[in-house]
Amino acid sequence: MAAFLASPKRITSTFLFFTFNLHPPVSSKNPIGIFDSGVGGLTVANAIVRSLPNEEIIYFGDTAHLPYGDKSADAIRYFSLRISKFLLEQDCKMIVVACNSASSAAYHVLVDFFKGQALFVNVVDPLVEKVAGKRYRKVGVIATKATVQSGMYERQLRALQPDLEIASLATPLLAPMIEEGYVHNEISHAVLQSYLSHPSLQGIDALLLACTHYPLIRPDIEAFFEGKVEIFDSTDVVVSAVRQRLGSKNLLNEQKPQRPHRFYVSDYTSSFESTTRLFYKEEIALEHCPIW
Numbered sequence: 001m002a003a004f005l006a007s008p009k010r011i012t013s014t015f016l017f018f019t020f021n022l023h024p025p026v027s028s029k030n031p032i033g034i035f036d037s038g039v040g041g042l043t044v045a046n047a048i049v050r051s052l053p054n055e056e057i058i059y060f061g062d063t064a065h066l067p068y069g070d071k072s073a074d075a076i077r078y079f080s081l082r083i084s085k086f087l088l089e090q091d092c093k094m095i096v097v098a099c100n101s102a103s104s105a106a107y108h109v110l111v112d113f114f115k116g117q118a119l120f121v122n123v124v125d126p127l128v129e130k131v132a133g134k135r136y137r138k139v140g141v142i143a144t145k146a147t148v149q150s151g152m153y154e155r156q157l158r159a160l161q162p163d164l165e166i167a168s169l170a171t172p173l174l175a176p177m178i179e180e181g182y183v184h185n186e187i188s189h190a191v192l193q194s195y196l197s198h199p200s201l202q203g204i205d206a207l208l209l210a211c212t213h214y215p216l217i218r219p220d221i222e223a224f225f226e227g228k229v230e231i232f233d234s235t236d237v238v239v240s241a242v243r244q245r246l247g248s249k250n251l252l253n254e255q256k257p258q259r260p261h262r263f264y265v266s267d268y269t270s271s272f273e274s275t276t277r278l279f280y281k282e283e284i285a286l287e288h289c290p291i292w
Contacts, residue, residue: 030251031055035062039275043213043215043235044234046280047236061266067176100147103152129160131206141169144175151168178213192220192221209232266288
């Protein structure tokens with residue numbers, strides 16, 4: 001929190017902007033809020049909807065500021081605070097930070113700032129706990145620049161397994177490549193070949209796909225390593241964390257949601273609408289919600 005509110009000027013403007021409203025009592029029927037810098041977090045939303053069909057979700061993609069991967073940590077925290085405030089205004093019982101960059105830069109700030117108003121889950125912790133339990137000798141991490149520069153995966157993995165060798169590689173071309181539809185073709189294969197052949201990834205036992213876009217190219221990554229490297233992404237482990245956290249607070253919904261799922265974006269273009277088909281397995285309509 002101190003890093004984000006570093007100067008008196010920033011403290012004043014931030015607290016004036018993020019005024020608190022009374023939050024109604026949390027109910028199991030309240031929705032789950034999910035946000036990402038764009039539409040990549042729809043992979044997480046899709047996994048939650050399929051595994052927890054009684055839950056209503058509200059998704060927010062900050063398409064006005066994507067990608068978060070090349071933004072400063074302070075900027076990511078600011079965006080994450082504003083989006084979380086919006087989701088809390090929709091009475092969300094839980095907020096899933098479905099973005100590795102935001103999970104790395106902003107998660108602890110969100111938990112501290114909105115303490116007691118909702119449950120929070122990020123995409124880093126469940127994946128780290130899953131991989132550390134395997135006791136590998138060397139693991140690789142591919143992610144955006146912001147996630148790699150944060151060092152969050154290295155710190156948390158070493159906290160659980162101090163002797164683990166970790167190779168982190170920024171792969172900034174992958175997310176925009178996927179959003180433009182370049183998957184499972186010669187272009188995507190060439191980009192992956194270049195990244196995955198990097199010397200730092202030689203000899204890894206497992207690879208963490210530390211971006212919610214990357215599950216879409218997981219088959220190509222698995223093919224590259226020919227089954228010799230175990231691949232992990234955050235979708236399944238995040239669903240397990242969501243179920244566990246809600247269950248521990250008796251907040252799992254036992255009835256079908258009364259309202260349809262809602263999908264918001266902070267900036268709208270038809271290309272965003274078409275891109276959602278890559279990340280979410282059902283037809284959805286994006287609503288423009290310019291919260292800025």
